[in-house]
Amino acid sequence: MANMRPDKNPMPHQDPQVRSGNFEEVALGYTKEQAIDEAQRCLHCKNMPCVSGCPVKIHIPDFIAKVAEGDFEAAYQIIAQDSALPAVCGRVCPQETQCESKCVRGIKHESVGIGRLERFVADWHNANSTEKPVRPASNGHKVAVIGSGPSGLTCAGDLARKGYEVTVFEALHLAGGVLVYGIPEFRLPKSIVQKEVDGLKELGVKIETNVVVGRSITIDELMEQEGFEAVFIGSGAGLPMFMHIPGENLKGVYSANEFLTRINLMKAYKEGSDTPIMPLKGKKVAVVGGGNVAMDAARCSRRLGADVYIVYRRSEAELPARAEEVEHAKEEGIIFKTLNNPTEILGYNNPEDKRDPKNGSVCGLRCVEMELGEPDASGRRRPIVKEGSEFEMEMDCVIMALGTSPNPLIKSTTKGLEINKRGGIIVNEDGLTSREAVYAGGDAVTGAATVILAMGAGKTAAAAIDEQLSKK
Amino acid sequence: MYRIVKKRVLNPTVTLMEVEAPAVARKCEPGQFIILRVDENGERIPLTIAAYDREKGTVTIIFQLVGATTEKLNHKEEGEYLQDFVGPLGKATETEGLKRVAVIGGGVGTAIAYPVAKKLHDDGCHVDLIVGFRNKDLIILKEEFEAASTNLIIGTDDGSYGKKALVTDLTVVSMNPIMIDGTGMCGGCRLSVGGETKFACVDGPEFDGHLVDFDEAMARGAMYRDFEMHAREETCNLFKQEVK
Numbered sequence: 001m002a003n004m005r006p007d008k009n010p011m012p013h014q015d016p017q018v019r020s021g022n023f024e025e026v027a028l029g030y031t032k033e034q035a036i037d038e039a040q041r042c043l044h045c046k047n048m049p050c051v052s053g054c055p056v057k058i059h060i061p062d063f064i065a066k067v068a069e070g071d072f073e074a075a076y077q078i079i080a081q082d083s084a085l086p087a088v089c090g091r092v093c094p095q096e097t098q099c100e101s102k103c104v105r106g107i108k109h110e111s112v113g114i115g116r117l118e119r120f121v122a123d124w125h126n127a128n129s130t131e132k133p134v135r136p137a138s139n140g141h142k143v144a145v146i147g148s149g150p151s152g153l154t155c156a157g158d159l160a161r162k163g164y165e166v167t168v169f170e171a172l173h174l175a176g177g178v179l180v181y182g183i184p185e186f187r188l189p190k191s192i193v194q195k196e197v198d199g200l201k202e203l204g205v206k207i208e209t210n211v212v213v214g215r216s217i218t219i220d221e222l223m224e225q226e227g228f229e230a231v232f233i234g235s236g237a238g239l240p241m242f243m244h245i246p247g248e249n250l251k252g253v254y255s256a257n258e259f260l261t262r263i264n265l266m267k268a269y270k271e272g273s274d275t276p277i278m279p280l281k282g283k284k285v286a287v288v289g290g291g292n293v294a295m296d297a298a299r300c301s302r303r304l305g306a307d308v309y310i311v312y313r314r315s316e317a318e319l320p321a322r323a324e325e326v327e328h329a330k331e332e333g334i335i336f337k338t339l340n341n342p343t344e345i346l347g348y349n350n351p352e353d354k355r356d357p358k359n360g361s362v363c364g365l366r367c368v369e370m371e372l373g374e375p376d377a378s379g380r381r382r383p384i385v386k387e388g389s390e391f392e393m394e395m396d397c398v399i400m401a402l403g404t405s406p407n408p409l410i411k412s413t414t415k416g417l418e419i420n421k422r423g424g425i426i427v428n429e430d431g432l433t434s435r436e437a438v439y440a441g442g443d444a445v446t447g448a449a450t451v452i453l454a455m456g457a458g459k460t461a462a463a464a465i466d467e468q469l470s471k472k
Numbered sequence: 473m474y475r476i477v478k479k480r481v482l483n484p485t486v487t488l489m490e491v492e493a494p495a496v497a498r499k500c501e502p503g504q505f506i507i508l509r510v511d512e513n514g515e516r517i518p519l520t521i522a523a524y525d526r527e528k529g530t531v532t533i534i535f536q537l538v539g540a541t542t543e544k545l546n547h548k549e550e551g552e553y554l555q556d557f558v559g560p561l562g563k564a565t566e567t568e569g570l571k572r573v574a575v576i577g578g579g580v581g582t583a584i585a586y587p588v589a590k591k592l593h594d595d596g597c598h599v600d601l602i603v604g605f606r607n608k609d610l611i612i613l614k615e616e617f618e619a620a621s622t623n624l625i626i627g628t629d630d631g632s633y634g635k636k637a638l639v640t641d642l643t644v645v646s647m648n649p650i651m652i653d654g655t656g657m658c659g660g661c662r663l664s665v666g667g668e669t670k671f672a673c674v675d676g677p678e679f680d681g682h683l684v685d686f687d688e689a690m691a692r693g694a695m696y697r698d699f700e701m702h703a704r705e706e707t708c709n710l711f712k713q714e715v716k
Contacts, residue, residue: 171655173509173516173556181653210558212655216495239671240659249669249688251695255659261652266515274515274541275652276699357698360691407656408674 006109055456090119149177151442152234154458238407247345252362256401281305289401431461494529502587503565534583539700
């Protein structure tokens with residue numbers, strides 16, 4: 001008989017007052033007892049609706065059964081059959097719209113905490129398992145993976161386990177892609193990403209950092225000169241979007257990508273890092289946008305000591321960020337200015353002194369109030385400007401978190417690679433592009449999306465590459 | 473890690489380094505740049521490729537001491553290593569089919585002009601190379617300039633060498649804004665060119681000089697000046713050199 005407790009075991013958290021002043025992980029994870037208790041809430045439905053909600057089809061009820069038995073390593077092995085990055089996904093997947101949204105327990109009460117259990121199992125394995133992954137014998141086929149974010153790491157891992165000789169090319173100096181430059185430490189500790197990357201290396205995956213495919217070497221050269229039989233493009237998000245309003249190039253306007261990269265990858269908040277970031281203690285920061293990236297930028301700003309506003313043109317109900325992230329942001333004291341839209345970023349200008357260093361810096365944000373009209377093409381109610389509602393807020397820094405358009409580098413240096421009108425690489429259901437033996441997945445195809453979708457794409461492409469090359 | 477095979481002090485604030493980076497040397501063309509990190513805590517900074525030797529697998533950079541990172545870089549000696557060195561980045565200068573070209577550079581910017589002039593000269597183009605410096609003591613790369621041009625004109629702001637003149641009438645300019653990844657991801661390097669926002673790392677670094685909003689570019693370039701001054705003060709006094 002299942003444990004019929006109606007609500008999930010709550011996730012233990014760092015106190016909001018304390019955590020808004022540090023970069024340590026916010027969610028602390030279940031204890032063994034909490035995990036077993038939570039696992040016992042699973043009804044083990046025969047038709048497994050939760051699995052249908054998982055982009056990589058993890059055998060969810062099976063792993064949960066092992067947790068309930070207290071056999072955590074067995075639970076890990078079940079997850080690992082389908083997911084290359086369980087410690088990552090247990091933290092950053094939007095489970096509430098995926099597996100957990102299908103959970104039968106969630107119809108009347110709260111769903112089983114599948115994500116929390118996944119995280120527990122992965123953390124338990126990382127802390128307790130001494131088993132090294134076994135490097136399989138090489139099958140002699142070489143595959144190149146471009147980008148070491150979630151799609152690239154997944155694709156590389158799946159192929160390496162089948163004996164392929166995989167080389168991952170990373171443009172930055174550190175592997176991990178958005179997991180290291182984008183998602184902050186307090187949501188996903190970098191040691192976890194490093195552990196996953198190290199695991200791949202033990203499987204025999206080569207990781208070459210400081211290689212910008214498209215510039216350092218082209219896809220054609222990889223295939224014609226370096227002997228790679230297939231290529232997977234997982235180059236991720238590209239150029240940040242701006243609003244095209246006056247003042248966006250003032251000092252103190254960041255794209256979320258730049259702001260987060262300075263903090264997460266370059267550790268600008270730490271003593272000893274040479275990378276600068278604007279001092280934000282006691283300053284006012286506006287983050288424009290309502291997605292997970294906006295929440296990350298806002299919560300980082302808060303940790304640097306700023307008063308932070310989220311400025312979003314629709315209402316709170318339409319915020320694309322995970323409910324949990326919005327909740328955490330609010331607890332940390334971030335102020336939500338929903339139904340507001342910026343029209344101009346105001347700059348400081350001292351007419352007396354042309355050499356005043358403050359000239360050209362952000363000093364305010366002009367906004368209009370919005371109201372919601374009829375639903376638009378996206379199905380969400382269209383925001384409409386309220387007549388005569390213009391107002392100004394004092395501001396020292398503005399962070400634009402509006403999404404990205406795919407990176408132009410690879411398409412401009414690879415002949416015959418077709419892209420859609422938004423710049424995304426066109427692929428078929430196997431992830432195959434318009435070029436023979438060249439596959440793609442993740443944000444480079446879809447535009448800004450989630451870690452798990454990118455992983456799913458990496459997985460699909462790995463299976464297709466195996467199918468293609470094993471016939472040779 | 474990337475080994476420094478040669479270091480040459482060109483003038484009190486400008487240094488040349490030849491770095492072993494075969495992958496970059498194999499592909500790079502004039503007009504492109506690299507991004508480097510000096511050490512593990514280092515910042516990523518973009519520097520123009522001043523010269524390259526495909527056979528030796530080396531790339532030459534020339535930098536001016538302007539902040540904490542260039543100061544730190546200047547402490548590195550021959551035989552020592554740089555943590556990261558990635559490139560080539562940006563688009564190459566378009567030189568094809570040109571018959572007679574005036575190449576213009578000023579101060580440390582002549583390091584950007586040099587490889588372009590050399591490439592044109594090597595391709596048999598008539599090159600008028602016009603370079604300007606503030607004074608005679610700051611002149612760099614004179615022999616290299618001579619070898620890379622049909623006609624070399626050196627001017628100084630104060631007339632202490634050559635013509636007294638300023639190098640201002642530019643057409644194509646190479647921009648070097650603040651940048652992090654250099655691959656079209658962060659957007660930190662944006663510039664207004666002809667009223668449009670451009671990203672120097674992937675759209676440039678070269679633009680039509682008449683269209684670039686230089687006031688904005690200079691303001692953005694000064695964004696971290698306080699931080700740089702402070703960081704420089706914190707570095708060892710023994711190594712510190714005066715930046716005029």
